[in-house]
Amino acid sequence: MDFSWSEEQLEYRRAVIEFAQGELNSGLRNRDRECEFSRQNWEKCAEFGILGLAVPEELGGTDSDILTTMLVMEGLGYGCRDNGLVFALNAQMWSVQMPIVNFGTPEQKQRFLPGLCKGKLIGAHGMTEPGSGSDAYSLRTRAARVDGGYSLTGSKMFVTSAPVCDLAVVFATVDPSKGRWGITAFIVERGTPGFDVGGDMEKMGLRTAPLGELVLQDCFVPDRNRLGPEGTGISIFNSSMEWERSCILASHVGAMEYQLEKAVQYARDRRQFGQPIGKFQSVSNRIADMKVRLETARLMLYKVAWLKKMNRPATMEAAIAKLYLSECFVQSSMDAIGVHGGYGYMVESEVERDLRDAIGGTIYSGTSDIQKTIIACLLGL
Numbered sequence: 042m043d044f045s046w047s048e049e050q051l052e053y054r055r056a057v058i059e060f061a062q063g064e065l066n067s068g069l070r071n072r073d074r075e076c077e078f079s080r081q082n083w084e085k086c087a088e089f090g091i092l093g094l095a096v097p098e099e100l101g102g103t104d105s106d107i108l109t110t111m112l113v114m115e116g117l118g119y120g121c122r123d124n125g126l127v128f129a130l131n132a133q134m135w136s137v138q139m140p141i142v143n144f145g146t147p148e149q150k151q152r153f154l155p156g157l158c159k160g161k162l163i164g165a166h167g168m169t170e171p172g173s174g175s176d177a178y179s180l181r182t183r184a185a186r187v188d189g190g191y192s193l194t195g196s197k198m199f200v201t202s203a204p205v206c207d208l209a210v211v212f213a214t215v216d217p218s219k220g221r222w223g224i225t226a227f228i229v230e231r232g233t234p235g236f237d238v239g240g241d242m243e244k245m246g247l248r249t250a251p252l253g254e255l256v257l258q259d260c261f262v263p264d265r266n267r268l269g270p271e272g273t274g275i276s277i278f279n280s281s282m283e284w285e286r287s288c289i290l291a292s293h294v295g296a297m298e299y300q301l302e303k304a305v306q307y308a309r310d311r312r313q314f315g316q317p318i319g320k321f322q323s324v325s326n327r328i329a330d331m332k333v334r335l336e337t338a339r340l341m342l343y344k345v346a347w348l349k350k351m352n353r354p355a356t357m358e359a360a361i362a363k364l365y366l367s368e369c370f371v372q373s374s375m376d377a378i379g380v381h382g383g384y385g386y387m388v389e390s391e392v393e394r395d396l397r398d399a400i401g402g403t404i405y406s407g408t409s410d411i412q413k414t415i416i417a418c419l420l421g422l
């Protein structure tokens with residue numbers, strides 16, 4: 042087992058940290074308050090090569106292997122304080138681009154991936170509906186066969202980037218009597234008659250990532266925009282979820298490292314009862330817990346990334362990574378606030394924002410309850 046990184050990989054991580062610290066953080070407190078998405082920062086990330094990391098070169102990406110990609114995303118999470126932007130980038134990479142890379146026709150790949158990688162197109166992933174969240178397979182959006190394609194009717198909610206998207210991977214059923222085996226994936230393009238996006242919903246955290254509704258009303262989607270054969274939507278969705286659960290939280294590992302460094306510094310500088318607060322075991326224990334969580338989360342991330350690199354099944358490890366990393370980030374954010382005391386509770390400290398952002402991670406891509414259900418199920422329960 043070799044845990045070392047090459048000098049080239051480490052240089053890539055250093056470069057992304059420098060880029061993120063220099064380019065992505067200014068004005069963040071205001072954007073967070075105003076729920077403002079920065080298209081400019083999105084494009085800067087695309088230009089740096091973030092969106093194209095896991096996409097083949099001939100389709101506009103850089104074809105970095107998945108472990109390198111995780112190291113770079115970790116660096117992005119360390120350098121970029123805007124968890125909302127990082128989350129939205131990740132959502133597109135794993136649940137829009139990856140299904141097109143893996144299941145798209147050559148024509149679909151050429152038509153959409155270069156624009157997505159370059160930041161010219163923004164993609165969304167529409168599965169959740171008003172009546173189906175955790176029970177995703179019970180969706181009701183209907184895709185009726187019509188001449189030359191399908192007519193889609195239904196609505197999707199809580200969709201990341203919906204308000205700003207240029208295209209969406211949407212799941213609908215071609216035959217409700219077939220249950221989950223009728224579910225089919227489509228790429229719906231903005232501007233298609235009958236396709237509307239709802240306005241930005243105000244959220245507790247991840248406020249710089251726009252999120253909203255996709256509305257389909259007799260929306261004609263041509264055959265050439267069906268992603269994969271009819272009835273394969275569930276395989277496409279499950280494959281996307283495995284990628285997303287494995288990779289979407291890599292940036293949290295970087296964010297936890299940043300939190301830890303800030304907490305250590307504060308515990309050294311802040312004095313109470315005539316000594317640095319870090320000398321109190323209650324405070325240093327919190328910091329030790331943060332370090333243990335950071336290192337164990339990192340190991341889990343690298344393990345699942347390695348499995349993906351080896352093309353091995355990773356359903357169990359993806360569920361564990363999603364569950365563990367998201368819960369670790371919540372707990373570390375709580376500890377970071379605890380170490381900073383009253384100051385940590387103030388927006389000005391920029392410590393409390395992580396907690397608001399972290400809670401989203403325990404819900405999207407399947408709640409923590411659902412990850413535990415998957416783990417238990419795979420253990421034969």
Ligand SMILES: Cc1cc2nc3c(=O)[nH]c(=O)nc-3n(C[C@H](O)[C@H](O)[C@H](O)COP(=O)(O)OP(=O)(O)OC[C@H]3O[C@@H](n4cnc5c(N)ncnc54)[C@H](O)[C@@H]3O)c2cc1C
Binds near residue numbers: 132168200247252404
């Ligand atoms: C920030 C954010 C971004 C999102 N982005 C997207 C997106 O881009 N595209 C998209 O399609 N969706 C997106 N979602 C939606 C997300 O996938 C759903 O919110 C999530 O799957 C939960 O579904 P729900 O909200 O309907 O909750 P419900 O399914 O109604 O769950 C409510 C509660 O019941 C629990 N529960 C439900 N069923 C079970 C069970 N079988 N066992 C144990 N507990 C259970 C849940 O854990 C939860 O605590 C996003 C959500 C958030 C918060």
